[in-house]
Amino acid sequence: MPFFKPKTRKRGLEAAKSDGRVPFHDYTLVFIIFALLLFGLIMLYSITSYQGQVLNDDSMFYFRNQFRYMVVGLLIMIVAAIFPYSITKRLAVPVYLASIISVLLTLTPLGYSANGATRWLDFKYFNVQPAEIVKAGVIFLTASMIDSLGHRIATWRGFLLPLVPSSFAALLIWRITRNMSSAIIVMAIVMGMLFVACPYYKRFIALGALVGGAGIYWIASTVRRAAETGVTADFRGERILAWLNPQAYADDKAYQTLQALYAIGSGGLFGKGLGQSLQKLGHVPELQNDMIFSIICEELGLFGAISLMLLYLFLILRFVMIANNTRDLYGALLVIGVLTHIAVQVILNIAVVTNTIPNTGVTLPFISYGGTSILLLLAEVGVVISVSRGIGIKKSD
């Protein structure tokens, strides 16, 4: 426990007693973020230079795009950090509504499709993925709702109320943009926030058991149906079968997964060295997005992969510290929302790459290629910094 209760808290409390508080700048957090961004840029360049050269005649193509988004993202982060986060409480509903509208906009000609799903909005100058906006919108709205509910969160009504708008948003993402993984992430964020806010364990354990049981039933029935009839109902069913037996679907559904496994397996303890991946030479589809972690494993080995995971863990730990040192419930809930968001994406991404769960498209935060994701993540981090500034430390003499 003392490990998680750093001196800042004590100081913060002491500082709260006296009124001589100064804003606390969490340089550690900023350092971790910069380390992740830098690491991500280096890996992205290493991984996409070949692809960029082949497809765009420019080995810096992906690097340059990502760098631009990062610069813009950092500016947004600074603005968000300076901006008093408490104002966002009033903005929570409009932000949520805006994110819902952005999802609906994919149904208009603004929407553009790739790989058979309409997941982007095309604004000529840039593309936006509404699902990412929804994740941020849901964090704000849920934090605001739980904060307003106060102790009533302990009631069933209080527990279910925050689930209504987020479930609606998740449903929209799932049905309209056909992006089940983003819908799952949205629900996971809300559940994470509720889990911390609610004083009970039982209903979460029950819920977890229910979801787990339903999942196992679904998998079992899919496998049984496939064994009996030889066909699966839909592409998700096929993904289940491919997950259980990737070698049997090596040419089709499990191709991506298997190639990722090959990349991880061939990396060994210390990897082939930066830039030495063979799998990036056209064998791993979506390698700059969902599969980037597999190439990190191939080039930097187990050592590099686990280092990266520790870096993420350190970031999450930092968020935990900030939340636990925040007096304000709303601020702490925002931090928990961001924390859950990042943690869930990292876990799902690595789980997919290692074939621990069936294949679903989740990006690796701060590292995967993608503009909207990086902008919103940095904005969210900015909000966390803003919360951390509220902690305050005593002016040293």
Place this chain on the structure above:
Amino acid sequence: MNRKQAGRSSSSPKRKKRASRKTKRFTLKMQKKLIILFGLICLCFLILAGRLVMITRNNGIEYSMAVLSQQSYENLTLPYKRGRISDANGTILADSTLVYNVIIDSKVIGQSPYYMEPTLAAAEYLGLDKEKLRTYITEHPTSQYYIARKRVSYKDRLAYDEWINKGLEEENSKKGLLDSNKFYNNIKGIWFEQNYIRTYPSGALASDVIGFANNSNVGSYGLEEYYNDVLNGVEGRTYGYLDEARNLETTTIEAQDGNNLVLTLDGNIQSIVMRYLDAFGEEYKDNVHPGNGANNIGCIIQDVNNGNILAMGSYPGYDLSNPYDPVRLIGMPVLSETDEATDEYLTEEAVEALTEEDQNRYLNALWRNYCITDYYEPGSVIKPFTVATGLETGKVSPDDTYECEGKLLVADKTIKCHNIYGDGTLTVGEAVERSCNVALMYMAEQIGTELFTQYQKNFNFGLKTNIDLAGEARTDSMVYDADSMGPVDLATNSFGQNFNVTMIQTITGFSSLVNGGVYYEPHIVSRITSASGATVQTIQPRVLKHTISEDTCEQLKDYMVRVVEGDNGTGKSAKPAGYRIGGKTGTAETLPRNNNEYVTSFMGFAPIDHPQIAIYVVIDRPNVEQQDTARYACLLGRDILQEVLPYLNIYMTEDLTDREKAELEEKGLRDTNGLGD
């Protein structure tokens, strides 16, 4: 811990108060639950790290091998250019042209919605069907290698490149253009694959000699087959390999283009020959029976002083640009089970009704080079060889005389002369002039089987000439040797019956009879050059043997001039206006006998003092009423020589009659009498 706990609890009432007043507090319970959440996250990370370790430890080697085995090493073959064939004047008869296949990569095009339209527009520029291609790309989004169009010419490719580059330059000079509004930058997934196709600018001009090669560079017939390895180059290769550091390196070995052939064949002489051969075929087409003007017509013109083939062609011919054209089969004799010609002829309907197998049988017959592959009984053109044998061996003297009564009894068998009333008393020269069979049988009797067969070998009958063309027939089983030759065989052989020869054997032997007895190996390629034009090999005339002496040669030439110029000469119609030539006619009944079907021929040389060229024309079963006359062959030979001799700068030596002058004028030829002096 306790201290902190105490500290917190002591301060909590105060904070609670404030929180309820303004903001709610993040309670201790929540803090605990957050720690539990963090613990859960840590657990997930631990499980995933465990998975990573397991994958690396359990499947590391297996997966490393899988990765290495998938490296394609980009193994691409680069095509070489097959060598060209050009005639003595440098006119290209066969060439390989660089073309491009257009390859479409749907996967690349599918990577952005902006790519489709510009790429389709570019494909349309290359002559592709836009909508068809769109359908293909939509239906096969993962296809990376689709040959959308074959044989785009180098010129079109160049124009396309220029169009793209110009557009790119223009587009890139505009600042701030959005990706979605770019056109040239969004053309993706079209690339070109180099290829060569064989072209024959000469068409049907020298199809027998050249043969044809398919696009895999395998030659069939003629030079394309005989010199296949010379014409073909070595394929280049682009391949990758892994160096010690397991980096993928790429290396390219350029293709080596094939060598070129320069022929002794002269396209101008060849075209004169083919023009007359085709004209004859056309004129007598469907004359007596439906079908071609003759089963076969062959003509060879050879330089007697080095064995070079100046022209070689046959009727019916075919177009090298389209060798499989079945229309060319119409009019050919129907083939029996054993591929022998019958008296039936293929009609248009019959050609259409042919099975694929049968059609191939007929095509093979069409593609065959009559001049070297077909053998036949030569008839009287052999007589000069018999006389030469007699004179050279001393068994026959120029002063000998023979009595012809129209027939001769040889070993209980009566053999007729073609003049059944008898030619009376003949000298050797008169025997040749009149082409008397009886006199020749006497001479053969004087020579005897031993020497006769020996000289047949000397003149290369029964042996291959080894001309550098594919498909020369073996005739070793078609001649007699001393032991197997009976008196009747000897008698009939003396005038060219009862044994088979090929045209190339006959004319090459004949050249040695008129050039002073030097037997040159016939050949058609004079030079092999490299792709860059440097000479790799010059093929020198090759003397194989000496057949007869100069004296015998002079004597023979004299006799053969009488064939054309003598009052009783059988080849008078072969004399070209203004020239003196020598020669010999031949008329041989085909097997089975008494069918009134003949192979008629004329063999000649010019000029008579210092012979330069020999010509041999064979008409196999002309489509005429009376086949047993050499007149058709003589006229064909005359017409060809009339044009070829002036082309070779051989001037006329004789005065022209008014009729001859008129005829020459009609053909657009000049009177060259006296120009040579």
